[in-house]
Amino acid sequence: MSGRGHQDFSAAEIDWRPGQDPGVAYARFMLDDDNSQSPLVILSRFEPGVRVGAHTHDTNYFEYIIAGEQIVGKTTFGAGDVRLVKAGTGYGPIVVGPNGCTVLIVFQHAAAAVTVPLPRAAAVAG
Known part of the structure; x- marks a missing residue:
């Protein structure tokens, strides 16, 4: 939000970008562009049948499933489900x-x- 304390976006204004994997799009919202330790919010859309390989992140994260479903490892998550993942946890x-x-x-x-x-x-995890 570089220099501004408040920003709003309508759904039509969201800057969707292609993800690393085919069939994935994301929008990135940095809460404080001047602070690399700031939280980062990501909206991601996955097309049906997309497969994302096992991976991890070096930071804790919260994930909320807005719509559809995903199977992570052996667990199915659907709309309204929440995943909390600690830094370094593979899934x-x-x-x-x-x-x-x-x-x-x-x-x-x-x-x-x-x-x-x-x-x-x-x-693993899921």
């Missing part, structure tokens, strides 16, 4: 359900939110 793969999935993720520290892929055998 996945993530497999998106037949109706796609939209999630809201809040990373505790923006600078550490980068996705860190894990070896295939390391898939």
